[in-house]
Amino acid sequence: MIPVMIWGTLIMQKRYKGYDYFLALLVTLGCSIFILFPSGADLSPYSKGRENTVWGVSLMVGYLGFDGFTSTFQDKLFKGYDMEIHNQIFYTTLCSCVLSLSGLILEGHLFLAIDFVYHHLDCFFDVALLSTVATTSQFFISYTIRTFGALTFATIMTTRQLVSIVLSCVWFRHPLSWEQCIGSVIVFGALYTRSFFKKVSEKLRPSEHPMENMHNGASSLMKGSSPRGGEP
Template identity: 45%
Template structure:
């Protein structure tokens, strides 16, 4: 919840008397990933695991690149559309996960999954068509909604690829969540730093923070809340299972919309509340129907380590790896 509030605060509200807003999304990604790297190192030292990479570098790099792109699209979207629309759009991540799962992992999904995907899409369209969705800065410009929607589609596509490729790493190599967390975020930090340098945003971002030191404290708390959130995520999945965790995440997204409406004056129309209800009812149905987690028995494949039990779920269902990189 802290992460959600600060995300909207940093990207949509001005700092200082000059009325300038923070515009450097990739700098936020860099800060998040650096803090998470520190957490991953501490966790590996705490549990006594080796810090050596388990998978090939290109495996970590592929997840990192898609994750950086997904997170950047998420932050950038807030410049054009409201936070409630962005949050609801993130709820539709099961659709690209299903698409990528069919392509990359040859997964087969049940009719129920397709029905729920259609229900979520219907709720999103209802929200989109029955009330204002552009950010206040854009003054209801139609092109702003178009750009924001395009960025959210980019987020969903890249995020779906990230989740699916994480699944491949867990299934193909015997690695812990902390190992993947360290190297994926290490590569992500490098990618976001290179992006800042090549786009010429690094120095302006540092200059903005120098002029508005309160922005740095908000960015640090944002990064810390996302990072600490990962510890709660891992503990919840380990202790209570993916079902309970999915219910928590769905509730968190709904509460984020309520908080945004209260704190940042983002009132929703009756139709938008109805669309929100359709989306979250569908998500809860997805959570509580067909939810048994099946541990995967170790299997051997040539040149690879056995699969660790506990990292996969029932065929066609999202696995807990979807939330290992960040709580975003």
């Protein structure tokens, strides 16, 4: 959420309120606690040395930065050019295909990939199924970004990832540490608090200036009761 808010401020000149930043920090803190404090000692990120930890955190920061830029720039394209969803998906996928094909050709792996799929036809059907599901999900992602914005999409994705991890732990019977439980409470508490504040602000918005509304209503009544031109 924080990368999306930063990119939204830089790219779209959006202004967020103080509690938005505070709740985003809480979500980030909760997710960090959940990831960095697993229950098993073998799963600890500090068991393999500081170098691996720093490199992993660097990769994660880079991923979050580029991912936040992607959704924010999609939002900018939708609002700046009145672009349809299928148009953006088509051209984005076309550019991805060109980049992937160029990488395979430059690295000399194109014919190796074709030969692998030729000798393993089951892999082709799996790739086709995965591509179909990924393409379908792009429609939902693009619709969410276009309708509700990049920040709402980031909130949904953060919640989905945490729920997926929790369900995986429950399904495969991986124990959760007490730190992970605290992290989950922080994340979901921050998300529900954000939803509560949003609903409260929407309810209070029409009655922010009651005296001004009363004055406008009285003026409208006086104008409606005044005699029209040409009438006796």
